[in-house]
Amino acid sequence: MNTPDSTPSLDFIRSIISEDLKANKNKGQVHTRFPPEPNGYLHIGHAKSICLNFGIATEFGGLCNLRFDDTNPIKEEEEFVESIKKDVRWLGFDWEDRLYYASDYFDQLYEYAIQLIKNGKAYVDDLTADEIREYRGTLTEPGRESPYRTRSVEENLDLFARMRAGEFKDGSRVLRAKIHMASPNLNMRDPVLYRVLHAAHHRTGKKWCIYPMYDFTHGQSDSIEGITHSLCTLEFEDHRPLYDWFVNELKIFTPQQIEFARLNLSYTVMSKRKLMELVEGGYVTGWDDPRLPTISGMRRRGYTAESIRNFCERIGVAKRGSMVDMALLEYSIREDMNKRAQRVMAVLRPIRVVIDNYPEDETEYLDAENNPEDPGMGSRKLPFSRVLFIERDDFREDPPKKFFRLAPGREVRLKHAYYIKCKGMVKDEKTGELIELHCTYDPKTRGGWSDDGRKVRGTLHWVSAAHSIEAEVRLYDHLFLKPNPSDEKDGSDFKDHLNPNSLETLTSCRVEPTLADAAPGMGLQFLRLGYFCVDSVDSSTNRLVFNRTVTLRDTWAKIEKTQKPKMPGKRKKAV
RNA sequence: UGGGGUGUCGUCAAGUGGUAAGACACGGGCUUUUGGAGCCCGCAUUCGGAGGUUCGAAUCCUCCCACCCCAGCCA
Numbered sequence: 001m002n003t004p005d006s007t008p009s010l011d012f013i014r015s016i017i018s019e020d021l022k023a024n025k026n027k028g029q030v031h032t033r034f035p036p037e038p039n040g041y042l043h044i045g046h047a048k049s050i051c052l053n054f055g056i057a058t059e060f061g062g063l064c065n066l067r068f069d070d071t072n073p074i075k076e077e078e079e080f081v082e083s084i085k086k087d088v089r090w091l092g093f094d095w096e097d098r099l100y101y102a103s104d105y106f107d108q109l110y111e112y113a114i115q116l117i118k119n120g121k122a123y124v125d126d127l128t129a130d131e132i133r134e135y136r137g138t139l140t141e142p143g144r145e146s147p148y149r150t151r152s153v154e155e156n157l158d159l160f161a162r163m164r165a166g167e168f169k170d171g172s173r174v175l176r177a178k179i180h181m182a183s184p185n186l187n188m189r190d191p192v193l194y195r196v197l198h199a200a201h202h203r204t205g206k207k208w209c210i211y212p213m214y215d216f217t218h219g220q221s222d223s224i225e226g227i228t229h230s231l232c233t234l235e236f237e238d239h240r241p242l243y244d245w246f247v248n249e250l251k252i253f254t255p256q257q258i259e260f261a262r263l264n265l266s267y268t269v270m271s272k273r274k275l276m277e278l279v280e281g282g283y284v285t286g287w288d289d290p291r292l293p294t295i296s297g298m299r300r301r302g303y304t305a306e307s308i309r310n311f312c313e314r315i316g317v318a319k320r321g322s323m324v325d326m327a328l329l330e331y332s333i334r335e336d337m338n339k340r341a342q343r344v345m346a347v348l349r350p351i352r353v354v355i356d357n358y359p360e361d362e363t364e365y366l367d368a369e370n371n372p373e374d375p376g377m378g379s380r381k382l383p384f385s386r387v388l389f390i391e392r393d394d395f396r397e398d399p400p401k402k403f404f405r406l407a408p409g410r411e412v413r414l415k416h417a418y419y420i421k422c423k424g425m426v427k428d429e430k431t432g433e434l435i436e437l438h439c440t441y442d443p444k445t446r447g448g449w450s451d452d453g454r455k456v457r458g459t460l461h462w463v464s465a466a467h468s469i470e471a472e473v474r475l476y477d478h479l480f481l482k483p484n485p486s487d488e489k490d491g492s493d494f495k496d497h498l499n500p501n502s503l504e505t506l507t508s509c510r511v512e513p514t515l516a517d518a519a520p521g522m523g524l525q526f527l528r529l530g531y532f533c534v535d536s537v538d539s540s541t542n543r544l545v546f547n548r549t550v551t552l553r554d555t556w557a558k559i560e561k562t563q564k565p566k567m568p569g570k571r572k573k574a575v
Numbered sequence: 576u577g578g579g580g581u582g583u584c585g586u587c588a589a590g591u592g593g594u595a596a597g598a599c600a601c602g603g604g605c606u607u608u609u610g611g612a613g614c615c616c617g618c619a620u621u622c623g624g625a626g627g628u629u630c631g632a633a634u635c636c637u638c639c640c641a642c643c644c645c646a647g648c649c650a
Contacts, residue, residue, distance in 0.1 A: 009589050009596080037650050072649060129648055138646055140577050174648050184578040186646050195648035214650045238579055238645050259580090261643095266586080272650095314598060316588050318581095321643050325586045328599050338612060373612065404610080413608060448608045459608050528609045556610045 011317040013052070013258055017060060017229055020256075026228040030062030033100075033227050034088065035218070037069045038080035038202075040272045041287045042087045042295045044308065044329075045263040051312035052260070053231055054093040065225055066095035070103050071217050073201035081202075083287075087295040092305045098225075102217050103203045105224055109212045110164070112220060112250050113175060113193055117156045121249055122193060123149055124159035125176045132174070135181070136189050142182035143189045149178060163196055166209045170196050175210075179245065187242045191215055219243040222255040230255045233262040234319065263315065264323040267478040268293045269486055269494055283498060284479075288537070290547050291479045291502050301476065302523050302533030302549030307336040323484060330550045337523055337531040337549070342370045342377060345415070345461045346511040346526040346546075348473055350389035352436035352465065355420065358386040363464070366447065368416040380514055384417050387465040389510045391528075394460050395437060397425065402559055404457035406437070412458035415527060419445040419456055461527040468510035471544035473532070475504040515544065528552065 010018060021028055032053040036046060057064035066088060070076045088095070116122035125148045127135065137143030151159075160175055162168065175194040183189055193216040198209045222230045230243075237259045247254045264270060269278075270293060278284050278292070287294055290301035298308065311332040315324050345368075365381035390406070399407040406412050411421040424438040444450065448459070478499055485497040511526075518524070520536040530551035539545035 011588090035650095039650080069650065075649075125648095132648075133646070136646060138577085141646095142577090143646090171648065176648095186578080189646085192648050197648080211648095213648075218650085234580070235644055236650090240579090261581090314587080316598095318588070320581055320588090322587060325599065328587070331599060334611090343609075343611095372607095372609080402610090415608060456608085458610085461609075525609085525611085528611070530611095552609075552611050554610075559610080 012319070013229070013231060013260060013317055014056065014059070016256075016258060017056065020228070021060065029226075029228055030057060030060040031065070031226050031228045032057050032062065032231060033065040033067050033222065033225060034095075035067045035069045035102075035221075035232075036084050037072070037075070038077065038084060039072070039075040040080060040276065042084055043270055043275065044265060044293045044295070044298065044311075045270045046087075047091060047295060047308050048263045048312050048315065048317075049231070049233075050088055050091055050093060051309055052317060055313075056229070056231075062228075063098065064093070064095065065098040065100055065227070067100040067221060067225070068102065069214070069218065069221075070101055070201070070203065071212050071214060073197065073199045073211065076202055078202050083296065087299075090299065090305055091295065092309060100221075100225060101203060102212075102221050103201060105217070105221055106204060106208060106212070108224065109217060109220060112246075113160065113212075113216070114157065116177065116193075116249060117160060117175075118153060119249065120153060120178065122175055122177050123151050123156050124163065125149070125174050125190075126172070129171060132192070136186065137181070139186070145181050146176070146190070149176075149190070160194075163194065163210050164208070166198070168196050170198055172196060177216075177245075179242075185238055185241055187215070187238050188245070191242060215239060215242050216246065219246050219255065219257070220250065220252070222257075223247050223250075223253045226253060227255040230257045232257060232259055234259045234321070235262075259319070260317050261319055261321050264321075264484075264486075265293060265329065266323055266326045266483040267480050267485075268326070269480070271486070274486070274494055277495070278479075281495075283495065290474070290476050299521075300536055301547055302337075302531060303333050304336050304340075304523065307333040310336065326478065333531065333550050334553070337525060339373055340371075341523050341525040341531055343368075343372070343525045343527050344512055344515060345382065345463050346471070346473070346509060346515075346529065346532070347389045347391055347461065347463050347468070348475075348506050348509045348526075348529065349392040350463075350508065350510050351392045351395060351434065353388045353390050353420070353462070354436060354438050355386050355388065355441045356423065356438050357440045360386060362386070363467070366416050382416060382512060383464045383467040385464045385466055388414075388462045389465055389468065390414075390437075390460050390462045392434075394458075395422070395434075397434070400560065400563060402563070403556075405460060406458065410458075411454075411456055412460055413445070413448045413456045414441075414462050415459050416448055417446075417462065418442060418448065419450060419454075461529075463510045463512050465510070467513050469513055469516055469544060471509045471511045471515070471546060472538075473506045473509045473546045473548065474535070475506065475548045477502050477504075509546075511544065511546075517541065518544065523549065525552075 034050050034053045054064045125146050135144045174192045176190045179188045181189050194210045197211050200206050240257050243257050288296035288300045363385045367379050368382045369379045370377040394405040396407050418441040420439040420441045426435045479502050480497045481499045482497040485494040518534045520534050523533045526532050531549040532546040535545040535547050
């Protein structure tokens with residue numbers, strides 16, 4: 001439209017902030033925060049929020065805090081705060097000295113509560129949880145006032161002090177705000193501010209036996225820290241009036257809460273409850289299972305922080321509930337790895353190839369570039385000898401149309417090596433199973449070049465049998481078969497849609513010798529196959545284990561899929 | 576038949592009265608010692624629907640429809 005292409009459009013949050021800055025709101029300061037509850041591991045949805053909050057701070061010359069929203073001691077653990085800090089740092093963000101905890105504000109929050117009581121805006125309620133629910137009314141009916149709502153300030157002060165002193169049992173009394181029991185917004189029907197909870201907190205220990213609720217904590221914490229823009233997800237839209245009510249009643253600095261849509265990704269689940277169910281039910285191996293959308297799982301899978309940041313930038317920020325295509329995430333990691341990953345030879349499902357006209361005891365070393373996208377990455381030497389392994393899938397006794405890999409009588413190029421021609425097959429007499437191939441090589445094609453104008457369509461990866469190393473390779477695929485497994489409207493459970501083949505483990509793979517000392521976590525491209533990384537948990541020099549991060553784009557697979565199956569008994573694509 | 580939100584290409588997403596950006600996906604071509612990468616081209620006469628205002632509407636008005644969130648002493 002009439003947008004000058006020199007000014008990239010801002011998302012709605014950045015637009016608001018931009019306007020605020022122009023109006024000199026908050027004296028031109030921008031201060032955000034990422035406020036996780038330490039009750040689980042971070043996932044890609046959190047990454048969106050992290051990139052948003054830290055990104056905005058950087059772009060507008062502001063600051064971003066890391067704050068743990070730790071007001072519910074029975075769900076929170078130190079283990080989670082450590083993993084969260086690790087993940088945020090790994091993603092490339094720095095909160096410097098601004099690490100805070102909502103529990104740092106417990107004393108202040110308690111004072112705020114007293115202030116509200118003194119102003120007649122809060123009262124101690126003796127109703128049970130069930131009664132409170134009953135009195136709250138429903139979506140279409142107004143609520144009723146609690147009989148304890150009219151207690152005197154003195155009595156409320158006394159009772160609240162005794163709540164804190166530990167005189168009352170869990171659940172026996174709560175402190176409530178006195179707002180409006182007939183409000184159409186349920187959050188305003190005298191919300192609970194404090195509950196009695198005789199539980200040790202991971203940071204404050206046994207100092208408290210009453211704990212503030214989220215609504216009574218979040219806005220005030222933002223206010224205390226001078227947060228100018230408090231970014232949260234859509235489900236808190238209904239809480240905004242309450243958020244504002246507290247800071248207004250307390251007459252403290254008022255941050256602006258802005259809500260955006262949380263991330264949904266196809267073929268996976270994002271809710272903490274579902275993730276927990278998968279981990280605890282043993283459907284995956286742990287929170288860092290490479291199939292999970294957790295930051296730790298993705299890191300182990302081989303995703304780079306940069307690729308995740310790029311992804312978060314690409315998906316944008318808006319208020320529309322959406323489902324982002326997993327293909328975009330995969331694009332982001334391919335794009336990043338294409339630039340940085342060293343290319344290596346790895347044969348996942350090996351078939352022996354004997355080069356009949358190659359000398360028995362000879363080994364020669366061939367030059368192989370490490371990355372065609374980046375000559376600066378140099379080259380390495382690859383051993384070549386009489387007996388090789390190539391990919392089983394790269395040979396077809398009866399090749400379909402457009403298949404230009406190896407077949408009887410056909411010639412292909414071995415990457416960085418020679419042209420070879422298939423002269424014969426050896427099969428198991430009983431089963432008819434292919435055991436090895438016999439080929440001849442053309443010595444004049446060393447390096448993979450021919451000067452006689454001969455055209456070879458296929459180029460295969462390979463390893464020298466005697467020099468290659470055995471490795472285990474884990475092939476990961478989508479965790480779910482359905483794009484939206486969380487859609488349970490048809491009565492199904494999300495676990496019904498788990499992909500039974502989300503992990504295939506190959507144990508007799510052969511990789512080139514340079515991989516002998518590959519460092520844990522290192523990302524590589526297995527030529528023609530995909531991007532892989534050395535598993536950071538199970539791999540060692542004695543037992544190499546690789547995880548497939550993502551496949552390469554596979555045009556041939558697409559062609560083959562659209563071809564009519566011409567023969568029965570055609571080899572099915574491995575699952 | 577309460578309140579709060581959202582509806583623009585298969586998926587995200589710009590656009591804020593001047594005549595539908597971009598990305599992924601998809602299709603085609605070129606190129607290529609990865610059927611990778613790269614490059615080029617194509618891909619919404621139309622913006623949930625129906626009316627209306629206007630010279631002109633995805634943008635304004637009216638009505639309707641669909642979907643999401645809220646009845647924790649969770650966050």
